[in-house]
Amino acid sequence: MNAFFATVRRDLLLALRRKSEVLTAVFFFVIVTSLFPLGIGPEPVLLKKIAPGILWVAALLATLLGLPRLFAADHVDGTLEQMALSPSPLGMLVAGKILAHWLLCGLPLVLLAPVLGLQFDLDASALGILTLALLLGTPLLSLIGAIGAALTLGVRGGGVLLALLVLPLYIPALIFGAGAVEAHVAGLDAGGHLSLLAAMLALAVFFAPWATTAALRIALE
Incomplete structure (x- = not known):
């Protein structure tokens, strides 16, 4: 566990030296979610209906921005x-890097x-469900x-290939995460x-750390 926490601390310290990379994902999330209310106009019923999907898609894409730099x-x-x-298990070190990525890009x-969410006229209870869904979904x-x-590490044009590989796997999280807020509204x-999101997270x-470790060992050969 010492190696795990040391890896998390190392990645967080390195990210503080490259603040622009971390802030890019945050600003992207803020800008994308803020443009929709401006473009659609002040229609509370419509904004409340589309809010879960927009917020979740923006979070998904913002998380995707930091993935090519993970390894x-x-x-x-x-x-x-x-x-x-x-001597430390590679899987434990990989898990530390994944946790650091979530702390920087997901949290x-x-x-x-x-x-x-206030821009979309969501009430306090809906905002609570949204926050809980993202808390389960972003990790x-x-x-x-x-x-x-890990699978696209060192591959030319890996960013595009990474998006093609990952986006279809994100669909269940998107469906159940946005669906939780829509159901509550x-x-x-x-x-x-939320239970399905928690089960998928478990x-x-x-x-995931085991599969990521196996992919990294293949990339290093």
């Missing part, structure tokens, strides 16, 4: 090879979502995205959608 810098300077040769979106996006980032129970926490 690329460590691969170029040889750090990734040293991690593979270290800010979760914290900003309730504020941005899932980082875990799935890490597999795609319609007066239905959102518990089923599976991803178990399988």
Whole structure:
């Protein structure tokens, strides 16, 4: 666990030296979600209807922006090879990098979502469901995205290939995450959608680091 927390701390410190890369995803999320109310106009019923899908798609794309850099810098300077040769399990180190990616790219979106949701005339309870859904869904996006980032590591045009690989896998999270808020706004129970998101997150926490580690070992050969 010491290696796990050391990896998280290292990636967070490196990100603080490259603040522009972190802020790019946050500003993208803010700008995209803010443009829709301006373009559609002040129609509360329509804004409330489209809010869950817009906020979730924007969060999905903002998370995707940081994925190509998840392993690329460590691969170029040889750090990734040293991690593979270290006595600490590579899977634990990979899990630390995924957690750092979520703290940098996912958690800010979760914290900003309730504020941005006010533009769409969502009430407090709907904002709470939105925040909870993103809190369950954004780690899932980082875990799935890490597999795609490892598979496309070192490949020419890897960013485009990464999007093609990852976006179809993001669809279930998008459906159930946005569906939870839509169900709540319609007066239905959102518990089923949130339970499915939590189940997918639990599976991803178990399988994604292992799959990512296997893909990285293939990339390093």
